[in-house]
Amino acid sequence: MEEVRLALIGYGNVAQGLTQILLDEGDKFARERGLRFLITAIADPLKGSAFNEDGLDLAGLLASVREHGVLRDIPGSSSPNWDALEMIQNSPADVVIELSYTNLLTGEPSTTYITEALRRKKHVITTNKGPIALHYDALEAIARLHGVSIGLEGTVMSGTPAMSLGTDLLAGAGIQRIQGILNGTTNYILTQMESGKSYAEALAEAQAQGYAEADPTGDVEGFDAAAKVAILSCLVLGKTIAFADIEREGITRLSVEDIELAKAQHRHWKLVGSLTLEDGQVKASVRPECLADDHPLARVGGVTNAIVFTTRLMGDVTLIGPGAGRLQTGYAIIQDLFSIYS
């Protein structure tokens, strides 16, 4: 039995989802894979910190956050008052799981955290798009230098294994184009508009359901999808691109009339992130596209995400699944752990 010590930066929804999965499935993973994952340290700027080098009490962590909103009185745990960097420097973790709130334009503070962890020869898993979209090449070079890995399955489509499909399973098939519904919030809004709601009503509904934030700009203007397009370009196509090189248009200019007109023609408006390789150059865009009914993305509704890889050897291969959620994104981290310790 190999014990793997995890240190968590941030203890929000995804971290709690990961905790729940390890609580429910940890024995099964140990039995089937010979791996015991221990959450040994947590640092969250609002909820506090916790440390037990033999593994924190998982049920106690979830109960504490549920009852107090913060990490307090976890059985057997010390509260060292670490911030993220202090935790990276002081805890004996094998893997740092980086789940902080991060600015998409700077990639901070998570890029700093990831860099520090890699330099200390700790594997890093992140579900943050910013550092990967902006700084993957540099981070990967640091990881290679120190003999550790970066797991990032959760940055695109949460635990739906779009990244593994693109970077591993279909990598030899000659991927020429990628098209995806990469943002669940906007797909939910467009699906609601297809059933007759106005944009404002659909957005309000998405906010009420917790799919959209109070300021929905990052989703509805296509910034979130663009970050995922940048990640796919770099990791799957090997072409690093800047945000500025991605043609980007959101869904705010689509009217109910546009949607109705499309419906009458058996077509569907979708916010599509696209990458096309031509003569070794990549063309990248995020924009509303009016898809024919038989397009593999046309019927993907609600918050569901989907991606189509168009390949030379295999033609189109499509993967459809959840793009968010605490257990779903938590499971992306599990996949990264299995991959690092395979």
Added chain:
Amino acid sequence: MEEVRLALIGYGNVAQGLTQILLDEGDKFARERGLRFLITAIADPLKGSAFNEDGLDLAGLLASVREHGVLRDIPGSSSPNWDALEMIQNSPADVVIELSYTNLLTGEPSTTYITEALRRKKHVITTNKGPIALHYDALEAIARLHGVSIGLEGTVMSGTPAMSLGTDLLAGAGIQRIQGILNGTTNYILTQMESGKSYAEALAEAQAQGYAEADPTGDVEGFDAAAKVAILSCLVLGKTIAFADIEREGITRLSVEDIELAKAQHRHWKLVGSLTLEDGQVKASVRPECLADDHPLARVGGVTNAIVFTTRLMGDVTLIGPGAGRLQTGYAIIQDLFSIYS
């Protein structure tokens, strides 16, 4: 650069597809993965045999079959007149790729070939459903005993990585149900019937296109899909089942009226292979199902295959892609090779 010596049993469409891929992409695989795959030996009961321990001339192999229909005068090659067993015993291959014609009810002759190769400590890759559906547990035990692997991605959905998704990427997500369109021929016939053709017309069209054999029983009565269901049950769910335990009904009793009635209700008849886990028991079936328009399989048309994994942590994850084809199945072998030599 690691050189990997391949020996091929059978030189039909899939073997030729593999040859074409290695001819076109071999340098890229060598550059990107540090692996050079050499086809060093071939034994085909009708086309003859060929051997060159430094690697057969790939363009020469394809030209010979194209021009003569048999393996003859391959530059630099000897023709040792080996049958499959003699080739396994005498060629210095690292991997035996087993692509013979095989009986679904006995799994022979390929089970014999696979067993012999494993005993000689050669990895085996097969795209044959019979030996895996009938004898996987025994073959896996032999492979483990001798420290080698069995690659079988191509047995289900050709190079569309359904097996990797089920046995690896989603294995920790708690797979509770699998539903698939696992046979392209019947899906093509049903799609043709939706556009107004009779069963007989649609079958004739499938035969004219090369999708259906002269005797279509294996496809239209659901035997082919049932073999894939058995493979998924054993490999993905860990539940070995006999063919007799799979409730099986083909598509021959579906009438144009059935199809039309479904269409009027926005539903679609599909031949669905299903596996459901309940209280640790598996229920398996292959039968026509009348799917609602929003079912992930409802809109999958033509020869395309698709599979839905319903999981505890992730909900539904759907993979859609080709289920047959020389390059597509050849690419399944490439994935197995990458997996064995990762």
